[in-house]
Amino acid sequence: MGGETMIPKDLLINKQPAPQIHSVAEVQFKGDEKPLFAVVGDLELDSKYGEGAVYVSENKIVSVGNMFDGGFISLDFASIDEIKVKRMYGNAFLRAKTVGGSTIDLMRFTFAAADICDAAADFITKVKAGETVESRFAAVESAFRNMRSFCPKCGRKLPYPNAECLNCQGKSKIFSTLARYIKPHVGTLLICIVLSVITTVAALVPPYVTSLMVDNVIPNKDKRMLIYVILFLLGIYLAQYAIGAVRAYILRVTGDKIIADLKKEIYAKAQYLPMKFYDKTSTGSVINRVNSDTTILQQFMLRITQEAVVQFFTMFGIIVIMLTMNWKLTLLSLIPVPIVVFCSRYFGKKIGPLYHRIWRRSVSISSILSDTIPAVRVVKSFSSEEKAIGKFSRHVDDWLYEDKKVAKVSAIFPAIITFLITCGSVIIWFVGGNMVIETPEKLSLGVLVSFISYTSMFYNPVNFFANLSDSYQNALASTEKVLDIINAEPEHNFGKGSELENVSGKIEFRNVNFSFDRSKKVLNDVNFVIEPGDVVGIVGTTGSGKSTLINLLMRFYDDYDGEILIDDKNIKDIDMSYYRSQIGYVQQEPMMFHDTIFNNIAYSCPNAHPEQVLNAADIANAHGFISRLPNSYDTVLGERGIGLSGGEKQRLSIARAVLKNPGILIFDEATSAVDSETEKLIQDAINNLIRGRTTLMIAHRLSTLRKANKIIVVDKGNIIEFGSPEELMALKGKYYKLIQIQSMSEQVAAEKAAENFE
Amino acid sequence: MPRNFIDGNEIRLTVKDKIFCDVEFYSGQKFENLEPRRLFPVSGLSEYITFLDENGDEQFIVRKLDNMEPEQKALLQGCLDEYYRIPRITKLITRTEKHKIWMWTVDTDRGVYTFEIINHIQSMKMFHDKRILIKDGNDNFYEIPNIYELDKRSQKLILPDM
Numbered sequence: 061m062g063g064e065t066m067i068p069k070d071l072l073i074n075k076q077p078a079p080q081i082h083s084v085a086e087v088q089f090k091g092d093e094k095p096l097f098a099v100v101g102d103l104e105l106d107s108k109y110g111e112g113a114v115y116v117s118e119n120k121i122v123s124v125g126n127m128f129d130g131g132f133i134s135l136d137f138a139s140i141d142e143i144k145v146k147r148m149y150g151n152a153f154l155r156a157k158t159v160g161g162s163t164i165d166l167m168r169f170t171f172a173a174a175d176i177c178d179a180a181a182d183f184i185t186k187v188k189a190g191e192t193v194e195s196r197f198a199a200v201e202s203a204f205r206n207m208r209s210f211c212p213k214c215g216r217k218l219p220y221p222n223a224e225c226l227n228c229q230g231k232s233k234i235f236s237t238l239a240r241y242i243k244p245h246v247g248t249l250l251i252c253i254v255l256s257v258i259t260t261v262a263a264l265v266p267p268y269v270t271s272l273m274v275d276n277v278i279p280n281k282d283k284r285m286l287i288y289v290i291l292f293l294l295g296i297y298l299a300q301y302a303i304g305a306v307r308a309y310i311l312r313v314t315g316d317k318i319i320a321d322l323k324k325e326i327y328a329k330a331q332y333l334p335m336k337f338y339d340k341t342s343t344g345s346v347i348n349r350v351n352s353d354t355t356i357l358q359q360f361m362l363r364i365t366q367e368a369v370v371q372f373f374t375m376f377g378i379i380v381i382m383l384t385m386n387w388k389l390t391l392l393s394l395i396p397v398p399i400v401v402f403c404s405r406y407f408g409k410k411i412g413p414l415y416h417r418i419w420r421r422s423v424s425i426s427s428i429l430s431d432t433i434p435a436v437r438v439v440k441s442f443s444s445e446e447k448a449i450g451k452f453s454r455h456v457d458d459w460l461y462e463d464k465k466v467a468k469v470s471a472i473f474p475a476i477i478t479f480l481i482t483c484g485s486v487i488i489w490f491v492g493g494n495m496v497i498e499t500p501e502k503l504s505l506g507v508l509v510s511f512i513s514y515t516s517m518f519y520n521p522v523n524f525f526a527n528l529s530d531s532y533q534n535a536l537a538s539t540e541k542v543l544d545i546i547n548a549e550p551e552h553n554f555g556k557g558s559e560l561e562n563v564s565g566k567i568e569f570r571n572v573n574f575s576f577d578r579s580k581k582v583l584n585d586v587n588f589v590i591e592p593g594d595v596v597g598i599v600g601t602t603g604s605g606k607s608t609l610i611n612l613l614m615r616f617y618d619d620y621d622g623e624i625l626i627d628d629k630n631i632k633d634i635d636m637s638y639y640r641s642q643i644g645y646v647q648q649e650p651m652m653f654h655d656t657i658f659n660n661i662a663y664s665c666p667n668a669h670p671e672q673v674l675n676a677a678d679i680a681n682a683h684g685f686i687s688r689l690p691n692s693y694d695t696v697l698g699e700r701g702i703g704l705s706g707g708e709k710q711r712l713s714i715a716r717a718v719l720k721n722p723g724i725l726i727f728d729e730a731t732s733a734v735d736s737e738t739e740k741l742i743q744d745a746i747n748n749l750i751r752g753r754t755t756l757m758i759a760h761r762l763s764t765l766r767k768a769n770k771i772i773v774v775d776k777g778n779i780i781e782f783g784s785p786e787e788l789m790a791l792k793g794k795y796y797k798l799i800q801i802q803s804m805s806e807q808v809a810a811e812k813a814a815e816n817f818e
Numbered sequence: 819m820p821r822n823f824i825d826g827n828e829i830r831l832t833v834k835d836k837i838f839c840d841v842e843f844y845s846g847q848k849f850e851n852l853e854p855r856r857l858f859p860v861s862g863l864s865e866y867i868t869f870l871d872e873n874g875d876e877q878f879i880v881r882k883l884d885n886m887e888p889e890q891k892a893l894l895q896g897c898l899d900e901y902y903r904i905p906r907i908t909k910l911i912t913r914t915e916k917h918k919i920w921m922w923t924v925d926t927d928r929g930v931y932t933f934e935i936i937n938h939i940q941s942m943k944m945f946h947d948k949r950i951l952i953k954d955g956n957d958n959f960y961e962i963p964n965i966y967e968l969d970k971r972s973q974k975l976i977l978p979d980m
Contacts, residue, residue, distance in 0.1 A: 150902065172956040412978075435929070
């Protein structure tokens with residue numbers, strides 16, 4: 061050793077292990093041999109939480125952990141027959157099978173370390189198979205980069221490298237986010253506040269006038285003064301309600317503008333959120349946020365910016381007037397205030413979580429609605445109406461159960477607060493009444509009556525602030541949900557990155573690994589190159605990873621390891637919007653919008669000339685059936701294209717792609733759900749479209765791949781065969797078998813059809 | 819091919835390598851290196867256990883664990899416990915939250931651990947039997963068998979989110 065450590069200081073490692081793990085490991089590396097990278101796991105082999113680690117060099121792997129004799133085990137690559145990650149449920153093993161036939165568990169870990177352990181196993185397997193250490197180490201580095209996208213401040217995982225850490229944004233972020241929507245309307249809201257102050261002052265006048273009436277006008281029987289006072293009061297009330305009406309109108313319009321801005325922004329943001337967000341968030345939840353939560357927020361913002369200000373001025377004005385009238389009674393009337401404040405704080409703590417729970421129940425209801433209403437045909441076809449009603453009722457009952465709890469708390473607490481306020485008035489009546497009886501020179505009846513009026517008015521704002529916590533908690537629950545969308549990381553390079561001069565269509569996958577979640581790896585070290593103009597068929601069994609290849613190429617998911625290149629440029633460096641505009645994507649289940657056929661085709665190119673749309677429909681073999689419809693291109697489709705057959709929708713989808721005129725075309729099982737005759741029409745349409753373009757076609761029916769000059773065979777996330785159809789047939793591998801099976805089944809189908817015909 | 823359902827008392831297991839087992843039917847039929855898996859890992863822990871061979875093909879399904887002989891049941895249960903690692907939370911030690919990213923430090927039957935919950939609305943599910951299933955930011959699962967059997971403080975911290 062000579063005192064020199066064999067563990068490099070800049071070792072690629074996912075986290076620092078306990079020092080003794082490092083010291084056990086470094087003894088195993090001698091001379092110039094050093095580990096290239098290490099993975100620290102978080103479980104013992106017996107599945108308890110603990111620490112273990114593997115250190116990988118160019119030719120051996122050292123596993124360190126308490127479970128091994130001597131605290132480690134070292135295996136040369138040459139002694140390993142197979143090494144892989146065995147994923148289980150919530151945990152995994154890095155497992156090696158030795159040349160001698162024994163199986164050794166090198167490390168156990170939760171899914172936190174699964175991706176990099178996969179990379180480690182791949183590294184060893186490929187280096188053993190003869191690939192260069194440098195090329196394989198690049199793949200390991202890529203996996204670590206993805207793994208190590210942590211916030212340098214708080215250590216939490218970031219959605220992508222250098223993303224802004226939501227955790228490290230200040231608490232004020234919530235309020236500054238909301239303030240953003242109020243800012244454009246500050247002027248109008250200020251006018252409303254001025255109007256509010258006028259109405260508040262007007263509201264404070266009548267009780268004062270009452271004392272004049274009781275003490276002077278009525279006892280002196282001054283009818284002339286009475287008329288003046290009445291006229292004055294009428295004027296005050298008229299001004300108060302007229303100004304109030306104007307203010308209400310302005311507030312309503314301003315509030316609607318705020319909510320409109322909020323809804324627009326949430327919807328706009330939702331358009332740019334990555335597919336991962338939608339994989340984990342129900343449609344009902346998003347709809348709930350756009351509709352209900354924005355309304356709650358708008359109401360809260362107006363309460364804060366308007367009513368709170370008004371109530372504050374009212375409270376302040378009343379206290380000043382009351383103090384000038386009688387300071388002793390004023391102090392008496394303030395006795396219940398601390399109790400009211402204490403109660404309101406307690407109330408807030410109690411009701412906040414209940415609002416969260418109500419929100420969850422509301423989302424469940426929305427989710428059922430968004431799930432079952434579009435699928436009403438399925439419900440009816442299985443006569444499941446009652447079942448659907450029952451399920452919905454159960455969820456509504458759950459909501460009702462939670463809402464009852466809120467109703468109980470909401471009813472009891474304000475009642476308690478109001479009772480306390482009434483106690484304050486009763487105290488004033490008792491003490492003030494005695495004062496009027498015993499020392500009328502110090503307190504007149506008129507002043508007492510007026511004081512009582514002010515006291516009841518004073519508790520309105522107190523009550524308001526006491527109940528503000530209720531709406532605050534409700535708004536906070538909604539704010540969190542809205543910010544969940546507004547603050548979510550969008551697909552991050554819209555409007556960023558470069559554009560290619562023109563897309564010739566070369567596609568390269570380089571060491572690509574991907575999993576939707578860490579429990580199952582979907583693509584495993586995918587490598588292939590497609591040349592410009594190639595027509596490539598992607599085949600494999602269901603669930604083999606064919607569509608995932610396309611999902612990554614479309615950049616629906618960006619958090620894969622490795623690189624995908626178009627014309628030798630990493631697709632992550634290309635502006636997202638531009639990139640997707642270069643790809644025509646025809647899905648298995650084409651989505652149509654509730655709009656005219658013309659607009660549905662022109663969706664990819666909204667400013668298209670009508671003749672371009674007609675031409676696109678013609679190339680897609682769609683013009684014929686469209687022109688036979690009574691309203692032809694003006695036919696309005698039902699939701700999701702109801703009114704058209706599957707094949708017709710598919711041809712409209714192809715017409716969309718034609719109009720887009722992309723450099724790369726992708727067909728994801730475009731003919732899987734149609735009959736043979738329609739398939740031929742669609743196939744002809746596809747053949748018209750693919751000339752001269754790089755085309756990727758996923759197909760179950762291999763007969764649809766006649767035009768393909770290359771075939772990719774995917775199996776369990778691996779590319780097991782890649783080459784021309786002739787090469788793969790000669791290989792007699794999986795593709796050959798698939799062709800054999802399909803030829804036989806087609807023959808049987810043809811024979812059966814012939815028998816039926818006869 | 820029809821599914822081969824068996825009641826469970828007609829087989830004898832030999833556990834190999836923690837999660838794999840050899841199975842012998844009393845009729846004499848033998849299978850090697852089968853991997854038992856739950857068909858209902860969330861809703862039915864002791865029912866419908868499927869046995870997959872090395873190619874992932876199902877060989878048979880045991881209807882109920884409880885139908886097996888106690889010794890055999892314990893062996894199979896051990897296999898399943900190795901495969902399905904769902905630590906049982908016995909106490910919530912700390913819980914911090916910022917912008918809906920929750921950091922929980924918990925005591926479990928497998929030791930103390932800290933994990934992150936990215937979206938507590940999606941990642942926490944309470945069942946009618948008061949069981950709570952939690953999924954962390956790394957797709958690991960945790961279970962609270964009965965929320966009302968936890969200490970009061972843990973209940974107070976968890977229940978408002980359910």
